[in-house]
Amino acid sequence: MQRQILRRLPRTIARSSTAAKAASTSLLSRQFSAQVPVKQTNLFINNKFVPSSTGATFDTFNPATEEKIASVAEATPADVDAAVSAARAAFEGPWRTMDAAQRGRLLYTLADLIEKNADELAQLESLDAGKPTFLTKVLDVQACVNVLRYYAGWADKIHGSTIPISGPYLCYTKQEPVGVCGQIIPWNFPLIMMSWKLGPALTTGNTVVLKPAEQTSLTALRVAELIVEAGFPEGVVNIVTGGGATVGAHLAQHPNVDKIAFTGSTETGLNIMRSSHVDNLKRVTLELGGKSANIILDDADIDLAIRQSQVGLFLNAGQVCISGSRVYVQEGIYDEFVRRSAEAAQSMKIGDPFDLTTQHGPQVDGAQFKKIMGYIEAGQKDGARLVSGGKQWGSKGYFIEPTVFADVTEDMSIAREEIFGPVMSIIKFKSIDEVIKRANNSEFGLGAGVVTSNLDNAIKISNGVRTGTVYVNCYTVIEPNTPFGGFKNSGIGREQGELGLRNYLENKTFLSIWDGDYVESNKMSFMNIAGTQSVDDPEYRYRMPRLMAKIEGRGNGIKTLVVNCADIATSLHRSTAEVCKFFGTELGAQSKYDEKTDRAIVNGAFDASVMQQHLSKYIEGFVLCPSCRLPETKYKFKGQLIFHKCYACGAVDPVDMNHKLTTFIFKEHTAAKRGTKDDKKKKKEKKEKKEKKSHDEPEEESSTKEKKEKKEKKDKKEKKDKKDKKDKKKKHHKEKSADKDTSGADDDDVVWHTDLSAEAVAARAAEAEAIEAAAAAAMEASAAEEVVATLDNLQVDDENALDSAVSNLKCYLESSHSETEIFEELCRQQTYAALPVTDRLVVFFRAAFTDQVLASNQVSKYTPVLEKIIEGQHSQYQLLALTEHFCAVEHPALLTSYPILLKLLYDEDVLGEESLVAWATNGVRKEYAHWAVTDELAEKLNALLKPFIEWLENAEEESEDEDDE
Structure with a gap:
């Protein structure tokens, strides 16, 4: 911006009206x-x-x-x-x-x-x-x-911020x-x-x-x-x-x-x-007045010095608080600087502000005009040499010619007082130490300027002058993030930048001590674990817990740490008993906890850092989803395994089965107690067997000897039954092998007793798939709920928040940005709208993919961003559901473009072959598809997609054949 202003103000020679107009036209469009x-x-x-x-x-x-x-x-x-x-x-x-x-x-x-x-x-x-x-x-x-x-x-x-202080306090x-x-x-x-x-x-x-x-x-x-x-x-x-x-x-x-x-x-x-x-x-x-010193050294580039001093003073007709109105010029270049400054001032175009060639406008009103003219008159009376300007320009309006005084001394009013107009006072100096002292001889301390080619001199002067801002080889450069303000009578406080925020903030300090039962005990210890967000905001999926502890002295010197687990359990959606049991396992607590107070009693002295480590370990192992890092998990049980089912991203992951807490979870958790159908069947059989045994046995045994004989007889019978069963099975295998041998089976078939015909292989594959599907279904199923579609991305809890994020991102995409910048903006909008991470894909797809994008074959433009968002098959299925809805519901005219869009995404490695085939053939789409895509539409989409899927499968078979060869 300053460079543009520099170009508009005059150089050492006057420019023609035509050149000025051309420069102006390039700057403004009309x-x-x-x-x-x-x-x-x-x-x-x-x-x-x-x-x-x-x-x-x-x-x-x-x-x-x-x-x-x-x-x-x-x-x-x-x-x-x-x-x-x-x-x-x-x-x-x-x-x-x-x-x-x-x-x-x-x-x-x-x-x-x-x-x-x-x-x-x-x-x-x-x-x-x-x-x-x-x-x-x-x-x-x-x-x-x-x-x-x-x-x-x-x-x-x-x-x-959090401040660590001594004593049992949170600050x-x-x-x-x-x-x-x-x-x-x-x-x-x-x-x-x-x-x-x-x-x-x-x-x-x-x-x-x-x-x-x-x-x-x-x-x-x-x-x-x-x-x-x-x-x-x-x-x-x-x-x-x-x-x-x-x-x-x-x-x-x-x-x-x-x-x-x-x-x-x-x-x-x-x-x-x-x-x-x-x-x-x-x-x-307060941001107040100034009388800034602009210091020009002998080693300065004279052309730069003229431009810098002209901008530093004549910008906005001199009506700038930080104007460099005291221009100190070292004696070696003083005469040349005075001459060229006068020429530059005389070359400025004065006139109508609405004329694009105008560089110098009027003063703001008649009062300011009279004040400035009074200072010009005083400067002449005090003995300053007027080398340019000093008069009113024109007969109408409050215009004053850019004015330059030379041979000015510090005792003159034009060198001491703020004029707030186009009046330059040029003062000669000899040494750097001298000019620093003279520059500081002012009631003001707003700004200063230095023009030099020597870095050491620039640093020395910058450190020496008592001002809020120092410009080196430039002037009036002011950006939003740079603090602005002055020393001495130039103001109090700073505006702009981070410092500008502090003027509008009050700092509140919180000091607290917890658990009223123990407030009077100086041995009470409070530990804040991970900080609590005390706001009801969907962005914060849960509040990290606080842990309270009390340390009491015992007669033998052993201390007991009492851990309050109720808040932790509530925050993490887990049972209090589970949390207490975890800390008991980790810290050596008693095997049971105090149900009245929900506290685990821990023998030994532990500090806050140890408690923090163990709490983090619990949250990592038994609360957070390993895939999306959110605590939206519930336990699922299959056999002797415990799984996390995440309701945020749909992932299913095993928990740490080596931890002792898993035994407690199996024992206490209601879902585990229910057990599987096989477990129930075995329990029933065992019960019936026990009842039968009880019925068959005589009510009274005559003696211990009779009991022993009966037991031995029973054991012999069981061994004989087992042996007969084994022999029978062996005979059956021999007969089967003989049958195969007579029917022309090869040696491998005889050895392995396996039917390798195409029909048998297909049957076994189907059986394996059925078993695998049943196992997966058992793992996913919950006794208390139905299987719900993992994705209903087009209807989130807060539709307005989603629409706002989409709208903002759409505006952002109208201008050119790199894929990294787009992804960062997407994350920003998702965070602002308090949407889950999984909705990033929805926001981006809605904002970026329009009918125009598809029609103009610009899909590849956004695929690098999609690659950053897509992680695993779940998000690929998400994308497939969005493309279906886009082509079939939002833009029905693009229905036939559905396979073309998927082919483009496949070619760009956004969608994988496995996901596409599964979507078309394995019924995955029923779980992910949006409700607006009816069965009729789904049939049309599948019909359109079929040639592409067949091509994919054929390509896969050819690839496998090549691998075999």
Whole structure:
């Protein structure tokens, strides 16, 4: 941006009007018009435009023509009270508690609307403030958009911290909004200053009453319309227009305002500082005046030095707080610098702000014009040498020629006081140490500049000057993430960047001690495990637990650790008994737990780190799904194995069967107790056998000897039965082998007794598949629930959240981005919308795959992103369901393109052969397909897909034949 401004300002020679116009045309796309519609002139309170309570107005004028633009409502103290009340209600209502990411979205939307209306806002700013349109479009509007987007990104990244302290306490901090903020902005950069104030205040959850300068109120009121359009709640932003002595003073003193942020003159800032503490101690941020020193060394590139000093002073007709108005030039290049600075100033194009060739516009109003002309007259009286300018330009408007004074000394008013106009004071110096001392001889400390080709000199001067900002070989470079503010009388606090957020946040410290039964015991120990999220947000699938412990001294020196497991079990959706048993196993607890208190009694002293390790081990082994890392799991039992069934991603994984806890789970878990059908059958047979045995045996045995004889007889009988059974089986195999031998079977068949005919092999394969399917079904089935489709991606819990994520990503895809950037944005949108990870594919498919994309064969453009999302067959089936719905339901005209789309995805290695064949032949689609794809549609889709599947299967067979060869 600064390079664009440098190109627009003059070099050492004047450019022709034609060249200037060509440069301007390349910068802006169209000619601007001075006939700008003024849409709003009333006060903006509680999202409504209302007149002043007294009906009073004041006039605003075009500084280039001195003609009236409009009459603007003049607020009264009563109007300020109404605006503050609206802001307070919004702060105590929806705004402060709104999800931080949603606040960020609103700021993003506002930035987009400002960018969309950039031409109108640029023209309105030029009309109201007299700025050249090339400046308002390139600098003012775009900078406003950039600042709002920067702070929108901060909304959900503000957090506190946990602080380790001595004693049995938990200590952490939280960042909270200040409250209602009164903001007063100047007339030199209305749009930019508005964004500097609104951005950090709104993203942190504060509400605002903004007072623009009475000379330039129109763009603020136009932005107010866009605030309503963006969807901000009522009362979050309020704008009151009027004079500083009435509106500004009442706002600064208001007892219900928690913070004042002011940008303007040092004199007014001091008055605000005094008055803001009359009824309450407001937080105050002041960005005030400056008299910045711009230091040019002998070794500087003279061309760069001229350009840098011209931008540093004459930008916006010198009406910039950080202007380098004191230009210190080392004696070796002093004379040449003075001469060329005068030439550059004389070459600047002065004139109508709406002329694209204009580089220098008028001062903001008649009062500022008179003030600057007074300083020019004083400089001449004090003995400074006027080498350029110094006069009014034209007969109409508040234009002043770019003015250059040489041979200036520090005792002159033009070298000491802030002029806020196009007046350059050039001062000669000899050494670096001397110039640092002279530069610091000022009540201000806002900015400084250095032009040199020596890095050591640049560092020495930068470290030596007492200013908030130092520019080396450049000037007026201001970005949203760079803090801005001054030393000494140039202000308090910083604006922009992360430091700018701190002005709008209060730090709250939490200190706590837990378990009231033990508060008085200084041996009580509280351990915070993994931190608790105390918000009801679907993004947080569960709250990590807290673990409470008490250490008591015993007579023999042994300590007992009492672990409260109830909260852990509740948080992790597990039984308290299971959690207690786990800690008992890991830490050597008693075999049972205290059911009244849900505590496991642990012998031995253990610290927080040990407890943390064991809790993490439990969560990893018995709670989290190994595939998606979510705790949405339930135990499933098959034989002597325990499995996790994950209801987030559908995965089924075994738990750690070597851990002793598994025995307890089998024993205690209701599903395990139910057992399988075979288990029940065996139990029944055993019971019947026992009853029969009891019935057959005589009721009374005559003696122990008789019992022993009976047992021996029974054992002999069982051995004989077993031997007979074995011989019978052996005879059967021999007969079968003989039959095969006589029917012409080969030697291998005789040895293995196996029928290798095609029919037998097919039958055995079918039997194996049936057994395998039955085993899988048994594993998946739950006694208490039916098998539900794993995927119903097109109907999530919060359809609005999904639609919002899709819409935002679709807008993002309209511009060019790399696959990594697209994937990162997808993850960001999924997180903002609080959707599960498994819905990333749904969001991306809906946003990226349109009928135009398919028609123009641009599918391959998005396949690298799909490869990042697709993990395993489950997500491939997800994608197949989405393509079905896309071609059959959303775009029926593309029904015949269904196999073409799948072929493209197959060629790009997004879909695998196994998944495609299973989808078409094994009934997998019934579990994953969307309900809108009816059976009739499914038949059509399968018919279209059949040639492609046959081609795949033939290709597979040919590949296998080649492998055999």
